[in-house]
Amino acid sequence: MIRVGVNGYGTIGKRVADAVDAQPDMEVVGVAKTQPNFEAHTAVQRGYQMYAAIPERMPLFAEAGIDVAGAVDELVADADVVVDCTPSGIGAKNKELYESHDTPAIFQGGEDADVADVSFNARSNYDAALGADYVRAVSCNTTGLSRIIAPLREEYGVEKVRATLVRRGGDPGQNSRGPINDILPNPIKVPSHHGPDVKTIFPDLAIDTLGMKVPATLMHVHSLNVTLEDDVTGAHVRQLLEKESRVYVIPEGMGIDGAGKLKDFALDAGRPRGDLWENCVWGESIATEGRDLYLFQAIHQESDVIPENVDAIRAMTESASQADSMATTDEYLGVGITGDPSGFSHEDRSETVPETELADD
Numbered sequence: 001m002i003r004v005g006v007n008g009y010g011t012i013g014k015r016v017a018d019a020v021d022a023q024p025d026m027e028v029v030g031v032a033k034t035q036p037n038f039e040a041h042t043a044v045q046r047g048y049q050m051y052a053a054i055p056e057r058m059p060l061f062a063e064a065g066i067d068v069a070g071a072v073d074e075l076v077a078d079a080d081v082v083v084d085c086t087p088s089g090i091g092a093k094n095k096e097l098y099e100s101h102d103t104p105a106i107f108q109g110g111e112d113a114d115v116a117d118v119s120f121n122a123r124s125n126y127d128a129a130l131g132a133d134y135v136r137a138v139s140c141n142t143t144g145l146s147r148i149i150a151p152l153r154e155e156y157g158v159e160k161v162r163a164t165l166v167r168r169g170g171d172p173g174q175n176s177r178g179p180i181n182d183i184l185p186n187p188i189k190v191p192s193h194h195g196p197d198v199k200t201i202f203p204d205l206a207i208d209t210l211g212m213k214v215p216a217t218l219m220h221v222h223s224l225n226v227t228l229e230d231d232v233t234g235a236h237v238r239q240l241l242e243k244e245s246r247v248y249v250i251p252e253g254m255g256i257d258g259a260g261k262l263k264d265f266a267l268d269a270g271r272p273r274g275d276l277w278e279n280c281v282w283g284e285s286i287a288t289e290g291r292d293l294y295l296f297q298a299i300h301q302e303s304d305v306i307p308e309n310v311d312a313i314r315a316m317t318e319s320a321s322q323a324d325s326m327a328t329t330d331e332y333l334g335v336g337i338t339g340d341p342s343g344f345s346h347e348d349r350s351e352t353v354p355e356t357e358l359a360d361d
């Protein structure tokens with residue numbers, strides 16, 4: 001069993017802990033928190049050992065009725081791998097702690113790329129993280145873009161990617177974030193930081209990205225234009241994407257016309273926390289004009305990076321190949337949505353997607 005510690009138990013940390021806990025080859029040795037808030041109480045209810053991220057605050061946990069197993073450095077010493085899920089910038093400061101215990105660590109996308117040896121997306125560059133001590137699971141948006149770009153590059157070749165990212169203003173609990181009533185070019189400067197971040201996964205890729213922020217907490221929505229190296233039909237691209245376990249091509253008949261209904265779908269289907277670990281690509285939007293591909297996709301910022309963190313653990317510990325790790329993660333987490341309107345399934349869909357010719361749309 002790979003012993004995993006989770007440092008920082010917020011939006012990403014609590015999901016990583018549950019995903020690790022669900023795996024047959026991993027266990028959560030504990031989670032570290034700064035304060036005994038509601039998430040600390042639910043962590044204890046879920047059976048996780050609690051460690052104090054700030055040792056002087058241990059008495060606060062005791063006052064709140066939470067038993068603390070120790071200070072964060074004990075968690076780091078005890079773990080085979082730590083997943084650092086602290087806010088942007090804190091992860092880099094924590095690196096010294098991980099180094100002092102010789103404990104490999106995974107950082108999140110809010111950190112600069114140079115915090116780690118490798119920026120990671122399981123579908124795109126799993127092998128680059130084999131045996132690495134420090135890995136960065138790239139941000140939700142970079143993960144969402146990489147999952148589309150990888151199969152397109154392999155199948156057709158990619159000349160240039162242009163993407164406009166309509167980003168949610170904050171997560172549901174982030175009541176200090178905005179905008180409340182505005183539509184912001186963000187960052188105003190072009191390109192946004194997302195394109196360079198995607199290049200940490202595909203160094204030779206030509207990509208320009210533009211970012212916006214809107215008053216929503218549900219998901220990000222991407223508008224993509226990819227110039228391919230081959231002339232292909234939208235139907236062929238759709239078939240390619242339907243074979244990807246971490247891409248859900250939304251069928252027309254589902255009546256899902258936006259991020260709100262996608263989240264309702266996830267909640268109705270019993271997904272934990274309403275999570276959508278998959279890129280959600282509107283099937284109707286997949287269109288080509290010569291070598292130019294267009295599509296819209298929605299990215300659930302709180303959860304799409306979760307399977308990637310689990311795979312990064314296996315890559316760093318060299319305990320599974322890319323294919324085996326992704327399949328295990330997907331099976332035990334429950335990743336994968338069939339085109340079948342009956343909902344969610346873990347079945348291998350590669351056999352259920354019929355092969356079609358490169359016919360005109």
Ligand SMILES: NC(=O)C1=CN([C@@H]2O[C@H](COP(=O)(O)OP(=O)(O)OC[C@H]3O[C@@H](n4cnc5c(N)ncnc54)[C@H](O)[C@@H]3O)[C@@H](O)[C@H]2O)C=CC1
Pocket residue numbers: 007008009010011012013032033034035053054085086087088089090108109110111138139140171301302305
């Ligand atoms: N929320 C999102 O949409 C996504 C976030 N990320 C990245 O994941 C990382 C974490 O983000 P979130 O989970 O959203 O943040 P969050 O604020 O929800 O959670 C961070 C947690 O770490 C705790 N913390 C603060 N200082 C700490 C310290 N010194 N030691 C231990 N814990 C500490 C906070 O109290 C909080 O519980 C960031 O790098 C972010 O950019 C990546 C993809 C999506």
Ligand SMILES: O=C(OP(=O)(O)O)[C@H](O)COP(=O)(O)O
Pocket residue numbers: 109110139140141142167169170194301
């Ligand atoms: O990394 C993210 O977004 P980003 O890639 O748009 O910066 C996550 O959605 C967190 O973004 P935040 O910095 O708005 O919390």
